Amino acid sequence: MTRRQRLTRNRLRMCLAVVFFIFGIFGLRLFQIQGIDSQAYASMAVQAGTTKVSVPAPRGAITDRNGVELASSTDGLTLTADPSMTMGDAPKIARILVEALGDKIDYFDTVAKLRKPKSRFVYLIKDVPEWTANKALDKIVAGGFTGVFSEKESLRTYPGGTLAANLLGYLDGTGNGVAGLEKEYNKTLTGKNGSSTYEVSPMTGVRIPMADSTVTKMVPGSDVTTTIDRDLQWYADQRLADAVRASSSDWGLALTTDIRTGQIVQMSQVPTFNPDKKTGMNDYNTVSRAVQTVYEPGSVQKSITMAALADQGKITPETKIVVPSKLTIDGFLIGDYWQHGTLHLTAAGVIAKSSNLGTIVASQQMDDKTMHDYLAKFGFGGKTGIGLPGESNGILAPAKTWTKANHATIAFGQGISVTALQMVRAVGAIANGGVMVDPSVVTGSVAPGGKKTSIEAPTGKRVVSAKAAATVTRMMEAVTAPDGTAPAAAIDGYRVAGKTGTAWRVNPVSGRYVRGQNTVSFMGFAPADNPRFLTYIVLDKPFANAGGGSTAGPVFHDIMSMALERFGVAPTGSKNPKVAQTW
Secondary structure (H helix, E strand, C coil), X not given: CCHHHHHHHHXXXXXXXXXXXXXXXXXXXXXXXXXXXXXXXXXXXHHCCEEEEEECCCCCCEECCCCCEEEEEEEEEEEEECXXXXXXXXXXXXXXXXXXXXXXXXXXXXXXXXXXXXXXXXXXXXXXXXXXXHHHHHHHHHCCCCCEEEEEEEEEECCCCCCCHHHHCCECCCCCECCHHHHHCHHHHCCECEEEEEEECCCCCCXXXXXXXXXXXXXXXXXXXXXXXXXXXXXXXXXXXXXHHHHCCCEEEEEEEECCCCEEEEEEEECCXXXXXXXXXXXXXXXXXXXXXXXXXXXXXXXXXHHHHHHCCCCCCCCEEEECCCEEXXXXXXXXXCCCCCEEEEHHHHHHHCCHHHHHHHHCCCCHHHHHHHHHHCCCCCCCCXXXXXXXXXXXXXXXXXXXXXHHHHHCCCCCEECHHHHHHHHHHHHCCCEECCCECEXXXXXXXXXXXXXXXXXXXXXXXXXXXXXXXXXXXXXXXXXXXXXXXCCCCCCCEEEEEEEEEECCCCCXXXXXXXXEEEEEEECCCCCXXXXXXXXXXXXXXXXXXXXXXXXXXXXXXXXXXXXXXXXXXXXXXXXXXXX
16 A cells, blocks of 8 residues: 555545544534423523413403493403514505504504614504404405504493493503592402413414413402492483583582492482593593582581481470571671561471571570581591592581681581581481481402402491481471472472572682582482482582572482382372471
């Protein structure tokens, strides 16, 4: 063998050795990938083409007392895009979206998003009902376009639109309650989101079928059951809106409560808002006036003054009161809403005719502390405990700060500020035989599995004797008599006890009374001889010379009539007692 042949053979051996060495390394690496690290590399491969998304938990429903949904959750989608994939087809994709979604989305704004430079993710539109969003997505796919994706959402909807909106409240952009029951029961209503992963095509971003794997199951929120009757609520909303419009009032309230339990079966206000549309919302129409707005109650307060006097045994319906033509107290001239000379009225006559002067004369039988203590017992100056956000205490000044003029005006409903709920609770105690029950608007919740959790019903406390309550009830029945101040509030076949209210409005800026501007109201309950429901109507700043009996009384009549019919409350068959108004 020649030297040249030997060199060639050695080089061949060296090359073969190098080849075998390289193949050995590859073999070992392949063994490591396929054997030792197969799970880790498979996970890395999948991870490169997977997407992890949140699975939103539906928010619990808010229902009326019969299970009818007042607020509920529906499936929705948020549409997103990858501009690197949509840039060339932006105008065509935007046109499809506008055709499918209408004015929910702007064409030019969408084109700009779909062409956003150096971006791989943009939001096109959030919180779209699922069927609407899918209609758009189907058209995009049918057109052969890619790069538009969807994320599941849980949307809040209010089937009644404005119905009980100020009681229900609404959600912020993150899905949390910011007012009403949505805020108060946010924790109960909110579910626990889950999550899921799925594989996507690295070329188109399209989800690959049969590649789902749920990581965490979502848990829906619990439903909240209210005391509201939807049909009565709807009727009261409409009737109150008509009254506010007809009287040119700034705002109006209507509340109806079950006297025996304190449950609110209807809570209406005007103006209001539509939480579904979320347009035109401002502090003026989103405030819960029954809970948060304070005002001077006017002559409805006289029923409380008389209850305090009756509880002390100082008056009966027949008690004789000499009513002067006017009184000057601490330099202030006080009169009645009508001109008169000296009158000889019974206590019932003072209530029936709503005499400020007669009430002052009667109230002078109590000192400041006694009168203040009774007002505090009736709940003025403190929250009702209804469990709604932002409740006001109202304003009841300490007795030691009272002047003689304060004592006189507070007796007939000026110089004290209340909420509508406070007035409903206080007069409700008279209707309930002297026992005051805190108002409530929620009875409990129902978990996704059907487990019910009840809220303990409020217990009543006695504030005046049953005899005192019956005495004032007889006096209040004279208000709805033909010669009372509110015959329009009378209901055929039923005995109705009530009281009108007219109070000067206070300018919130100056703190002074504005002559010619009033807050008028009517509070009543029926059947007076076996009370079941109490309805309170408040109209703020109606047209000049509007009175509680003529303006709020008819609204009371209609809503109370509906409540009695709705709950099957039959007339008792007894006749209204005849009580002398003069002597």
